[in-house]
Amino acid sequence: MTLLAAHAAVRFGLGARPDMPAPADPAAWLTAQIATLPELPGPGLGEIQAALRAQRRDIRHPGVGDILRTESTAWATRMITARRPFAERWANFWTNHLTVSRRAFQTAAWLGHYQRTAIRPHAFGRFEELLLAAYRHPAMLSYLDQTNSTGPRSVMGRRGRGLNENLARECLELHTVTPAGRYAQRDVTALARLLTGWSAGRGEQFREEDGFLFRAEAHEPGPKQLLGRDFPEGEEGGAEALRFLANHPATYRALAAKLARHFVADAPPRASVTWIEDALRNSRGDLSVVARALLAEPEAQRPLRKVRSAQDFAIAVLRALGFGAEAAPVLLATLTRLNQSLWNAPAPDGWSDEAAEWAAPEQLMRRLDWADELAGRTTAGGGADPGALADTFLGALARGDTLAVMQRAGSARDAIVVLLASPEAQRR
Known part of the structure; x- marks a missing residue:
């Protein structure tokens, strides 16, 4: 595989596969992937709501866990087998930017639906539409406690419900202008008031929609000013504010x-x-x-300037080895083992993109241990070809020193371990 093709697969994609020929024109191959990603099948809003209601009645009910497994397995299968890997990396990037984590217990059932319906269809659209879709989804509304936010002067507010600023604060701090935009606490409060009433329906049992629902009785009345600009009351005032921030x-x-x-x-x-x-x-x-x-x-x-995250590394290895859907559970278990379990970012700012997070000694030792076990299983049948794997996994990005040590290795297993433990294998 040529240097350009290898770089395209490693830096911009998810890693090459042996059953997908290297592109003759890598730039054209990448550009062709820039098209709307389809909304994928999966559990619907009604099914998710039913599982959540069942779990509230009985914490041991398996519904939410079943949905999370279904969605996680579908995502892992897609990563291993994707034929538009740049598009999938792009969607994953925006999912991480607009993070919703299953560390918040109530979000687990929503996560797959969130990426499928709020992120993927808008990943190549306008950022303002992506932001609006994410902020109208029950996953985000639940994760950042927006469903509990009530305008102090609203109908519900006069009954003792209070304002919650979590979504507004993360919007300004992480998702849009960031502290460089020089917003103040008054802007956080103004945005929180603009977004009051943005909530999630509880389903037909309560005669409500399953998805986004604007609760007028919880909305703070009157106009608000955000970053020096006036916005009207009502649902559209919040949407207008988000479009303003997005641009x-x-x-x-x-x-x-x-x-x-x-x-x-x-x-x-x-x-x-x-x-x-x-x-x-x-x-x-x-x-x-x-x-x-x-x-x-x-x-x-410029190739190999970024250290691969645990997710990047595990996906690329399984793709290079030619695994298919059967390896989805392996990928999910490996991500947990390498401290990057799926949709489980430790905080609303998502997973880090910097080397300090992924080049720590413990992280690299975990990768080496996994690579050694995987190499053992892969070569147990005697059919693995380390040279072919090196060409698929790194192509012209493989260093001469690495290839020389592989050739001197005592077994195919050892050669594969050398490849997967090499410095260039950790980079993209």
Whole structure:
């Protein structure tokens, strides 16, 4: 596999597969993947609500766990077998940016549906629509306690319910303008009041919709001012505020820096950030335009500058070995073993993209132990070819020293371990 093809598969994709020929034109192959991702089948809102109600009646009810397993297995299968790996990485990036974690107990049943319906269909659309879709989904509303937020002067507020600022704070701090946007506490409170009434319906049992529901009786009446701009009351006032924040210059800068950190380098050159920021600003947040600009960014063409996360490493290894859907449970178990279990980020800022998180000695030892066990199972039947695996896994990115040590290894298993433990195997 050529250097350009290997770089395209490793940096922008999820890793190559032996049954998917390396692209003759890597740039065209990547660009062709920039198209709307379809909404995938899976448990629906009604099924999820029923499982949650059953669990409230009996904590041992398996419904929520069954849904989480179904969704997790579908995601893992998609990662191992994806034929549009750049598009899948792109969707995973935005899922991590707009993090919802199953560390909050009540969100577990919603997570797969959240990525399938709120993130994927909007990942190549406008950022404002992606943000709105995420903020209208029960997963986000539940994760950041928005369903409990009530305007102090609303009908429900006069009965003692209070304002919750979690969603508003994370919106400003993490998802849009960031502290560089110089917002103040009064802006957090204003946004929280704008978003009062944004909630999730409880289903037909309560004669409510299963998904997003605007509760007018919980909404803080009157106009509000956010970052010096006035917004009206009502559901549309909250939506208008989110669109304003999504297209704020500080948001474009923050998103550009985060994209550059993921795709270019931990400390990307200012020119790289500016390149992506210009694409965001000039297209008014069109993420398909931004994706094309990113692929053309000169610094993004320099290989092996990023340390692979545990998720990146495990997916790439299983793809290179040619596994299919049968390996989905292996991937999920491995992510837990490597301290990056699926949809389980430790905080609302998601999983880190920086080397310090993934190059720590304990993390690398866990990878080596897993690689050794996997190599043993793979070579038990005697059919594994370390040289072919090296070409699929790294191609021209494999160093001569690594290939030489592999050739001197005493067994196919040892050769595979050398490959998977090599410095270049840890990078993308």
